[in-house]
Amino acid sequence: xxxxxxxxxxxxxxxxxxxxxxxxxxxxxxxxxxxxxxxxxxxxxxxxxxxxxxxxxxxxxxxxxxxxxxxxxxxxxxxxxxxxxxxxxxxxxxxxxxxxxxxxxxxxxxxxxxxxxxxxxxxxxxxxxxxxxxxxxxxxxxxxxxxxxxxxxxxxxxxxxxxxxxxxxxxxxxxxxxxxxxxxxxxxxxxxxxxxxxxxxxxxxxxxxxxxxxxxxxxxxxxxxxxxxxxxxxxxxxxxxxxxxxxxxxxxxxxxxx
Numbered sequence: 001x002x003x004x005x006x007x008x009x010x011x012x013x014x015x016x017x018x019x020x021x022x023x024x025x026x027x028x029x030x031x032x033x034x035x036x037x038x039x040x041x042x043x044x045x046x047x048x049x050x051x052x053x054x055x056x057x058x059x060x061x062x063x064x065x066x067x068x069x070x071x072x073x074x075x076x077x078x079x080x081x082x083x084x085x086x087x088x089x090x091x092x093x094x095x096x097x098x099x100x101x102x103x104x105x106x107x108x109x110x111x112x113x114x115x116x117x118x119x120x121x122x123x124x125x126x127x128x129x130x131x132x133x134x135x136x137x138x139x140x141x142x143x144x145x146x147x148x149x150x151x152x153x154x155x156x157x158x159x160x161x162x163x164x165x166x167x168x169x170x171x172x173x174x175x176x177x178x179x180x181x182x183x184x185x186x187x188x189x190x191x192x193x194x195x196x197x198x199x200x201x202x203x204x205x206x207x208x209x210x211x212x213x214x215x216x217x218x219x220x221x222x223x224x225x226x227x228x229x230x231x232x233x234x235x236x237x238x239x240x241x242x243x244x245x246x247x248x249x250x251x252x253x254x255x256x257x258x
Contacts, residue, residue, distance in 0.1 A: 050075050052122055055103065063094075063113040065120065067104040080125045081106040083118045089229065090186040091121070123189070125175075164219035166196075174204075174212040187225065190234035194241075195220040198256060201247060209241045223257040 050071025058064045063083065069076055081104070083092040094106040111118070168177055175193070182192035193209075196217055201207045203214035228234050240250045247253075 052079075054120060057113060057115075058105075059107075060113040062107065062109045063111040063118075064105065064107040065113075066099070067106060067120070067122070068102060069104060070102055075124065078124045079104070080123045082121045082123065083108065083111060083113075084121050084188075086117055086119065088186075089188070091182065091188050092118075092186075093183055125179075166217045166219060168212070168215050168217065174209070177212075177217070185225075188229070188234070190238050191225060191228045194234045194237050195225045195228050197241070198247065198251075198253075199224060207247050209238075209247075221257065227257050 051069070052071075053068045055066040055068045058066060067081065069079070076098070079096075081094045081096050083094065084090075085092065092108060092111055094108050096104055096106045099105050106120070166177065166181065174197075178193040178196050179189060181187070181196060182189045185192070187195075197204065197209050199220040200214065200217045203212060203217055205211040205213045237250050241247065
């Protein structure tokens with residue numbers, strides 16, 4: 001098995017290096033500085049025989065990068081990329097496009113990239129799995145308005161009797177709703193998922209995270225979101241729930257802020 005993995009890593013490294021060499025264009029950033037080249041001989045094995053690695057930071061202002069990928073095509077269709085802010089803990093979802101069989105281009109017009117602050121992440125978005133998290137988790141601070149209201153809001157939220165709630169559009173899955181909520185409030189996706197779930201247990205048939213039945217969800221409070229951020233295990237909780245664990249077995253509900 002060790003020999004097999006060694007051969008597989010060498011094979012993936014060669015293919016990723018080949019993909020990098022096949023990239024057209026002069027190795028310069030959009031500002032004329034030399035493009036940052038990464039070590040393509042050490043790809044990260046993300047699933048089975050699939051490998052991913054950073055090919056180059058093409059531009060820092062605004063951010064644009066190329067990512068090498070070799071492996072299962074079905075996994076390639078499920079990839080999503082983000083920048084994790086090591087200072088605030090915010091996740092910035094990136095625009096992406098497939099430029100070749102072995103290459104993705106990811107970008108954000110709003111980010112000036114600083115290698116000391118940001119790290120690139122890859123996610124699998126169908127039954128989502130975090131493939132790589134490269135920076136420590138630091139909880140973002142809520143705004144003064146959020147502190148005053150005690151809730152974090154979504155683009156499609158409204159306030160009824162002083163309570164923030166989120167409307168679910170027709171056909172929208174819980175993951176899609178949580179993803180939008182995370183994007184609007186600049187949260188990590190797993191913190192968004194579990195905070196919304198545990199704030200709305202009655203909205204899920206049998207308190208099953210895969211069986212959202214309600215058309216509207218209550219916004220979690222700032223205190224609840226921060227509690228999940230400080231725990232730092234939202235992704236583990238989510239996986240346990242997907243594997244069929246009871247919501248009350250995964251965490252102690254008495255410890256969660258109301």
